[in-house]
Amino acid sequence: MTNKPLSREFYSFIIFFLSILCIISLIQSVALISIGSSVMGLQSSDSWMWLAIAVMVITNGALIRYLLHHGYYLAATACAVSCASAFFHYLLILNREWRVFYQEHYHAVASLIFGTAVLWGLSLVFTKAGEKRWLLLSGVLTVIFSLFLAVLFFLYFEAGEGSTKLMIDKISRWVTLFSLIAPFCLLIHFRLEEKRLPITDNAPAQTIPALLKLAAFVGLLFLGFNFSVEALSRSRPYKPSTTELRRSQLVDAYHFVDKSGDSLPYRLLKPFDYDSTKRYPLIVCLHHGGAHGNDNIQQLSADPAPFLMEPGNRAKYPSFIFMPQSPQGIGFSGAYGNASVDSLVFRTIRQLQSRLPIDHKRIYVLGISGGGYGSWHFISAHPEIFAAAIPICGGGDPKYGPKLVNVPVWAFHGARDKLAPVAHSRDMINAIRKAGGKPKYTEYEYAGHGIWDNVKRENIMEWMFAQHKD
Known part of the structure; x- marks a missing residue:
């Protein structure tokens, strides 16, 4: 573990991208509650998912750097594995050749996603990272919500009646929305960490982090607007011509x-x-x-x-x-x-x-x-x-x-x-x-x-x- 603290600019960077990731997840969860699987049929869906992938990778990269800096090596490894499985999941959806594999092995892919998410949560609970209160709470919530979603997933495919499947699907969408509390706890953790830093003269902003922030903000502004408007339009009651x-x-x-x-x-x-x-x-x-x-x-x-x-x-x-x-x-x-x-x-x-x-x-x-x-x-x-x-x-x-x-x-x-x-x-x-x-x-x-x-x-x-x- 190094004694030299991370810079204020680093904390500003990770807080910014965690906030963007939470907003993206919130928009996506609300869209799922409103129109369900029709989200995948939106014209803006592909570009929106690429934005989500980019923000997810950058955020997790910064998070891994933080964990390694503090010597939380198991947590850093679990974070990398969870991020890689989520990245793999997105690629299977976006690539039309790989989508066949995804549809034929959906249970295996889902098991990978839920399993690595639980592993990530446990790494925040049972390692030294758990000494940080908000990291511990985020880990506990990640485990609870991931296991809950996994149970709902397998119950959905075991259910025979369509009405039962619809009820389970609706519950899982709401659970996905509430699961955003876990990354929000991470956001609180990094905000508190930033406040503990000694006040120093503001160093000039580095070019690459600043450009990444700008790109993420512009992407959220335009792609988020298009995605939200299209999802809202799809959710409105049908009016025949x-x-x-x-x-x-x-x-x-x-x-x-x-x-x-x-x-x-x-x-x-x-x-x-x-x-x-x-x-x-x-x-x-x-x-x-x-x-x-x-x-x-x-x-x-x-x-x-x-x-x-x-x-x-x-x-x-x-x-x-x-x-x-x-x-x-x-x-x-x-x-x-x-x-x-x-x-x-x-x-x-x-x-x-x-x-x-x-x-x-x-x-x-x-x-x-x-x-x-x-x-x-x-x-x-x-x-x-x-x-x-x-x-x-x-x-x-x-x-x-x-x-x-x-x-x-x-x-x-x-x-x-x-x-x-x-x-x-x-x-x-x-x-x-x-x-x-x-x-x-x-x-x-x-x-x-x-x-x-x-x-x-x-x-x-x-x-x-x-x-x-x-």
Whole structure:
């Protein structure tokens, strides 16, 4: 341990960056409480996360220097390991190639994050660093909140019902917000340390630390503003446009309610020139992530619904079009253990079959993005129901490949998709082909996530309606 104290400028530097980090974490936590996982879909999300990474690395670098200066070597090592795991976590989210690994090993990554956070907290409690009251309190709080979040995380994936998952998810968001007390304790510690320093003549500010402060402040000002405004806009109640309201008047609105009280809002469009004495195909249309809610309107404007509702398509391919709406925080697929509304959709399909003249040999499913994942999941869970599926920029579990050998599939994906890794479609197609199936697959080499304009120019309706179960 060295007797020479760190400079006042150093304490000013670490206090500044700890404050910036707390503000960033606060903004991010409030956004998560307001809009949940939709945060990842914000246009400003990537730049905001890069700012968070930069501030986190600088802050922890300064913190490690402080710990080493005072001889808290175990705490410094634990801090470095915790920072490295958090950095690795951010990179997995931001890099589209690595995101596949992240999604497939989410439990392992989460265990690493929680484990290193607990290690960091314990290092402040059971080492010499614990002699400092506010460091000790920060360590205790870090351990408590990290363990609490870890328990909630694993309970979430063990829960079966979507409503239970939503409740656990909501609790975890609030716990994340309150966990900011731990770094705030660090902030108090360094403020008190700075006050204990002897008053000396102010030395001129060093250029690099000053530039880092300026960059962090400007980044927080502009990127934080953009992120906050976009998150606030996404959190506001949905207000349908005049066109959407006009469109909604043409499609019947319903709610399926099961015995437990869970409900599924959906729209049902009857065939063009409907004749109750005839049997018609049923198209299950699954919306993308931007149409979640309970207003029972947004899914009408989410692709591929407008395409299916076009008068020309309705006249040429008469069918019932079933358009369920998934609530916020719940998907159609339950991919990677997330909450799913799939059971309600299947029960609604059975109810529709019992009261409408639906041709049970011609039930089709198609969807985009979240709806693409849902399409893969639906045919994997009940291949006996569907005569064909068109999953667009989605994915599923390759282990179901053998079950899908006899299900006609035409999948689409953009090779440069940053939201839904193209490997997810490739893996499903390869699994089916390996099992002896012959699915169709179209990959657009230079396209990203928005491939619907390309897909709708393909003969998907003609192909789909040519399929039927034996």
